[in-house]
Amino acid sequence: MAQRKLIILTEGHSDPHTAKTACSVIRYRRDEVVAVLDSTLVGQDVSESLGVGQGLTMVSSLDAAADANCLLIGIAPPGGKIPAAWRVIVLDAISRGMDIISGLHDFLSDDDEFVTAAAANSIELIDVRKNDITTIARRPGFREGCFRVHTVGHDCSVGKMVVAIEITKGLQQRGIDAKFCATGQTGIMIEDAGYPMDRVISDFVSGATERLMLESESHDVLVVEGQGSLVHPSYSAVTLGILHGCLPHALVLCYEVLRDAVTGVEHVKIPDLPEVKAIYEVMASIHQPCEVVAVAMNSRRVDDASAAVERERVREQLQLPVTDIFRYGSDDIVEAVMAARERWQASASEQAGD
Amino acid sequence: MAQRKLIILTEGHSDPHTAKTACSVIRYRRDEVVAVLDSTLVGQDVSESLGVGQGLTMVSSLDAAADANCLLIGIAPPGGKIPAAWRVIVLDAISRGMDIISGLHDFLSDDDEFVTAAAANSIELIDVRKNDITTIARRPGFREGCFRVHTVGHDCSVGKMVVAIEITKGLQQRGIDAKFCATGQTGIMIEDAGYPMDRVISDFVSGATERLMLESESHDVLVVEGQGSLVHPSYSAVTLGILHGCLPHALVLCYEVLRDAVTGVEHVKIPDLPEVKAIYEVMASIHQPCEVVAVAMNSRRVDDASAAVERERVREQLQLPVTDIFRYGSDDIVEAVMAARERWQASASEQAGD
Numbered sequence: 002m003a004q005r006k007l008i009i010l011t012e013g014h015s016d017p018h019t020a021k022t023a024c025s026v027i028r029y030r031r032d033e034v035v036a037v038l039d040s041t042l043v044g045q046d047v048s049e050s051l052g053v054g055q056g057l058t059m060v061s062s063l064d065a066a067a068d069a070n071c072l073l074i075g076i077a078p079p080g081g082k083i084p085a086a087w088r089v090i091v092l093d094a095i096s097r098g099m100d101i102i103s104g105l106h107d108f109l110s111d112d113d114e115f116v117t118a119a120a121a122n123s124i125e126l127i128d129v130r131k132n133d134i135t136t137i138a139r140r141p142g143f144r145e146g147c148f149r150v151h152t153v154g155h156d157c158s159v160g161k162m163v164v165a166i167e168i169t170k171g172l173q174q175r176g177i178d179a180k181f182c183a184t185g186q187t188g189i190m191i192e193d194a195g196y197p198m199d200r201v202i203s204d205f206v207s208g209a210t211e212r213l214m215l216e217s218e219s220h221d222v223l224v225v226e227g228q229g230s231l232v233h234p235s236y237s238a239v240t241l242g243i244l245h246g247c248l249p250h251a252l253v254l255c256y257e258v259l260r261d262a263v264t265g266v267e268h269v270k271i272p273d274l275p276e277v278k279a280i281y282e283v284m285a286s287i288h289q290p291c292e293v294v295a296v297a298m299n300s301r302r303v304d305d306a307s308a309a310v311e312r313e314r315v316r317e318q319l320q321l322p323v324t325d326i327f328r329y330g331s332d333d334i335v336e337a338v339m340a341a342r343e344r345w346q347a348s349a350s351e352q353a354g355d
Numbered sequence: 356m357a358q359r360k361l362i363i364l365t366e367g368h369s370d371p372h373t374a375k376t377a378c379s380v381i382r383y384r385r386d387e388v389v390a391v392l393d394s395t396l397v398g399q400d401v402s403e404s405l406g407v408g409q410g411l412t413m414v415s416s417l418d419a420a421a422d423a424n425c426l427l428i429g430i431a432p433p434g435g436k437i438p439a440a441w442r443v444i445v446l447d448a449i450s451r452g453m454d455i456i457s458g459l460h461d462f463l464s465d466d467d468e469f470v471t472a473a474a475a476n477s478i479e480l481i482d483v484r485k486n487d488i489t490t491i492a493r494r495p496g497f498r499e500g501c502f503r504v505h506t507v508g509h510d511c512s513v514g515k516m517v518v519a520i521e522i523t524k525g526l527q528q529r530g531i532d533a534k535f536c537a538t539g540q541t542g543i544m545i546e547d548a549g550y551p552m553d554r555v556i557s558d559f560v561s562g563a564t565e566r567l568m569l570e571s572e573s574h575d576v577l578v579v580e581g582q583g584s585l586v587h588p589s590y591s592a593v594t595l596g597i598l599h600g601c602l603p604h605a606l607v608l609c610y611e612v613l614r615d616a617v618t619g620v621e622h623v624k625i626p627d628l629p630e631v632k633a634i635y636e637v638m639a640s641i642h643q644p645c646e647v648v649a650v651a652m653n654s655r656r657v658d659d660a661s662a663a664v665e666r667e668r669v670r671e672q673l674q675l676p677v678t679d680i681f682r683y684g685s686d687d688i689v690e691a692v693m694a695a696r697e698r699w700q701a702s703a704s705e706q707a708g709d
Contacts, residue, residue, distance in 0.1 A: 106489065106558070135460065138589040140620050203560045204460070204553040206592040231595075232641050235492040238560040238596030245591050266494050269642060283637050287586050288623060 005033045007102075008060075008069035010090060014076045015039045015050040015059070017301075021158060022104055022187045023075025027054040029166060029191045036066040037075070038090065063093055073102040073190070082107060091115065095122050104129045104186025106200065129186045130200040136208035138246050140288075144218040145349070148342045151249035151285075152297070153227040155256040155277045157236065157264045160326075162188050164255050164297040164334070165226040167326045171335030172222055180220035182213050184243055188226050199228055199239045206239060210246025222342065225249065231280050234266050244284060249291055251341040252281055253334055257299040258311050278319060295337035296323040359387045361456075362414075362423035364444060368430045369393045369404040369413070371655075375512060376458055376541045377429025381408040383520060383545045390420040391429070392444065417447055427456040427544070436461060446472055454479045458540025460554065483540045484554040490562035492600050494642075498572040499703070502696045505603035505639075506651070507581040509610040509631045511590065511618045514680075516542050518609050518651040518688070519580040521680045525689030526576055534574035536567050538597055542580050552582055553593045560593060564600025576696065579603065585634050588620050598638060603645055605695040607688055608632055611653040612665050632673060649691035650677040 009027070011020040015037070027034055027047065037047045037054065040061035047054030060066055072094040078084055083091070083105070091101055091109070095118040101109055109115045109126040119126050143149070150168065152161040165181055165188075172179035181188070183195025194216075196209045210225070217223050225247040229236030256274060263269040271277070278293050285291035296315055300308035308328055315323045322333040363381070365374040369391070381388055381401065391401045391408065394415035401408030414420055426448040432438055437445070437459070445455055445463070449472040455463055463469045463480040473480050497503070504522065506515040519535055519542075526533035535542070537549025548570075550563045564579075571577050579601045583590030610628060617623040625631070632647050639645035650669055654662035662682055669677045676687040 137619070140588045140623055199556075199558040201557055202553075203555055203557040203593045203596060204590060206557045207589050231638075234494045234599050234602075234642065235561055236558060237599050238592040239557045241585075241595045242557060242592030245588050248588075265491070269494055272641060280637060280641065283634060284585075287626060287634065288588065 005071050006069045007034045007071050007073050008063065008066045009034060009037045009073045009075040010087065011037055011039045011051070011075045012087060012090065013039065013041055015042055017052050018158065020051060020076045022077070022190070023073075024051050024053050025162065025187045026073060026075065026190055027051065027057070028163075035069045036060045038063070038066075063090070063097060063099075069099065071100045071102060074105065077105065088114075092118055095119055095124055098122055098124055100125045100127060102127045102129065102190065104190065104197075106130060129189050130197040132197055132201060132209075134196060134201050134205050134209045134212075136205055136212050138207035138211040140211070140248070141215070143214055143248070146221060147218045147223060148221065148251075148345060149214065149223045149225060149247055149249045150251045150253060150294075150338050150341070151225040151227055151244065151247055152253045152255055153240070153244070153281050154230050154254070155271050155274065156230050156233060156260055159255045159257045159260070160297060160299045161227040161255045164253060164326060164331075165224045166191070167331040168253065168335055168338055169224045171331045172224070172338065175335070175339065177222055177339070178220050179222040179224055180217050182217055182223050182225045182247070184210065184213070184226045184228055195226075198243050199236065203238055203242070206242025207246035210243045214247055222338075223247070227255075230277075231284060232272055232277055233263055234269055241284060244281075248289065249285060250289070250345050251294045251338060252285060252291060253295050253297055253338070254278055254281065254293045255297040255299065257302070258308070259302045274315065275318060293319075293321065294341040295334040296321050297334060298323055298325045300325045300328060359425050360423045361388045361425050361427050362417065362420045363388060363391045363427045363429040364441065365391055365393045365405070365429045366441060366444065367393065367395055369396055371406050372512065374405060374430045376431070376544070377427075378405050378407050379516065379541045380427060380429065380544055381405065381411070382517075389423045390414045392417070392420075417444070417451060417453075423453065425454045425456060428459065431459065442468075445469065449473055449476050449478055452476055452478055454481060456481045456483065456544065458483045458544065458551075460484060483543050484551040486551060486555060486563075488550060488555050488559050488563045488566075490559055490566050492561035492565045494565070494602070495569070497568055497602070500575060501568075501572040501577060502575065502605075502699060503568065503577045503579060503601055503603045504605045504607060504648075504692050504695070505579040505581055505598065505601055506607045506609055507594070507598070507635050508584050508608070509586065509625050509628065510584050510614055511587060513609045513611045513614070514651060514653045515581040515609045518607060518680060518685075519578045520545070521685040522607065522689055522692055523578045525685045526578070526692065529689070529693070531576055531693070532574050533576040533578055534571050536571055536577050536579045536601070538564065538567070538580045538582055549580075552597050553590065557592055557596070560596025561600035564597045568601055576692075577601070581609075584631075585638060586626055586631055587617055588623055595638060598635075602643065603639060604643070604699050605648045605692060606635055606639060606645060607649050607651055607692070608635065608647045609651040609653065611656070612662070613656045628669065629672065647673075647675065648695040649688040650675050651688060652677055652679045654679045654682060
């Protein structure tokens with residue numbers, strides 16, 4: 002494929018929550034992004050609405066980004082179906098010879114109109130979630146030197162993917178051969194690898210995760226992105242399948258300050274952080290010891306002073322390093338992961354009789 | 356559909372473990388079964404090899420069961436693919452105008468040769484696991500008087516489905532409006548209802564289970580079949596998705612005596628029963644209180660004396676009623692479920708200020 006030049010569609014929904022795919026692709030693959038398409042914000046700097054992408058401009062149509070060769074759908078449509086207004090844009094992009102990348106549950110390649118247009122224009126419809134994985138987890142044993150850390154959360158959309166990427170970068174900066182393992186559509190778009198675990202048949206989620214570990218185990222540290230939450234009434238199956246498939250040595254617990262109701266099921270309360278931590282440790286430790294070694298706080302909804310108080314409160318409560326990677330950087334978490342790895346290495350040496 | 360007259364295929368694998376679908380269909384839909392096809396055991400009474408089905412004969416070909424109008428595949432093929440020898444039998448059945456029922460992960464209706472033959476003979480290929488469920492769990496609240504009990508296990512294939520059916524029957528015999536809720540292919544074949552949770556996309560397992568509850572909540576007690584195990588490295592995602600989707604008030608823990616290694620992953624040990632019980636109670640109690648109220652022991656591998664000793668040991672250890680439903684009947688478990696329901700009703704009255 003020619004070098005990707007992306008225009009990202011966020012039409013009418015350019016906020017960091019609904020357009021989280023757009024935000025993360027801009028954050029981590031900035032060089033490939035030409036423009037963001039939201040006709041309601043035309044002319045604005047992208048960072049004004051999305052908080053990332055300074056220097057990129059909001060455009061009102063594909064005409065304004067003539068060198069783009071690929072349209073990436075950067076939002077999840079409210080209701081799950083692609084709205085009519087977006088269909089027009091997607092068809093226009095296809096007619097200009099652009100590939101389309103989508104992470105939606107509804108596949109472009111299951112849509113007759115898109116498929117016909119794609120064939121006529123010789124472009125590719127890339128449905129990142131599409132898969133036919135039928136791998137059963139077998140616990141074959143991973144390479145001995147391969148340490149696995151897994152980001153987990155008290156809810157959806159609290160930053161598990163970003164934290165995993167930042168831990169990976171922090172480890173790499175310290176000379177450690179670390180690899181980010183993507184388990185969701187946005188992570189896959191960023192890493193060009195991984196599997197869309199929430200779209201895998203339930204019998205095979207742990208198997209798909211295990212396969213991803215086996216494909217990546219030449220690296221010394223795997224940082225595995227978590228999905229959903231063990232305490233989420235809708236998605237805990239995905240969460241546990243990944244947890245048991247990657248068999249982590251350490252967990253990083255991600256949470257958002259002030260969030261106490263489950264996303265999408267707001268009448269259900271999220272348990273307190275110590276309870277969430279205990280639940281993850283029970284489920285992660287069935288077949289090998291595994292603990293939460295650090296907490297990633299997402300404090301976007303509070304000011305600096307409140308964030309500092311909350312950070313101290315949770316440090317005290319859980320007796321663990323706590324940081325907000327955007328506000329304070331990732332050092333505390335990266336160092337906690339390194340320390341956990343050293344303890345694990347020491348314990349492995351001891352068991353080997355060294 | 357005309358009344359079903361089944362011939363069940365177990366060719367070369369007529370043991371209660373590999374042919375567990377056959378055994379359960381014979382046990383619970385005996386009236387519809389005409390014969391069992393295993394040419395290696397021709398002429399034998401079916402009960403000799405399968406332990407159920409006295410009076411049914413093993414036959415060597417479809418000729419020997421001329422009045423059958425449906426072939427049911429009663430075994431899971433070792434390796435997952437339908438062996439060539441079975442293909443011939445399936446095609447022969449189709450050519451005779453018989454419908455085919457299969458619970459395999461590999462769909463008959465994805466096989467061009469079967470599809471062509473089915474069309475030519477106007478028969479139906481019924482893939483019990485096939486589904487396109489995309490329901491997200493929303494915890495809408497179930498009917499207030501609807502008590503839900505869920506059978507869970509320390510491993511696969513320990514009797515969760517049979518125990519759920521026997522609890523349902525026991526409750527019905529005591530005048531309670533109970534309903535068995537099937538979550539796997541065999542249960543669906545028996546009940547003609549339910550969803551194949553292990554074949555549902557992982558994001559939707561809890562949603563499919565919740566839908567099944569909503570469809571069934573006019574009954575006073577729902578007895579929900581469990582799948583896999585929370586401590587199974589391959590299938591725990593399915594287990595948790597069902598557990599969180601049905602939001603049970605009580606659990607019945609099923610285990611097999613002498614089984615200490617995970618099925619399919621034999622180098623992994625199954626935790627002790629008290630630990631398994633604790634793990635289930637943690638995961639079941641996140642949003643409402645839920646405890647294990649009885650233990651269903653599967654003692655097929657030990658003699659009467661050993662079974663009695665084991666039963667007493669576990670009673671003492673967990674301070675719960677314990678029974679093997681085949682050896683001792685289901686009364687102890689059914690009564691424990693009724694007692695749990697009465698406690699729940701009393702507690703609900705108290706909260707309502709009655």
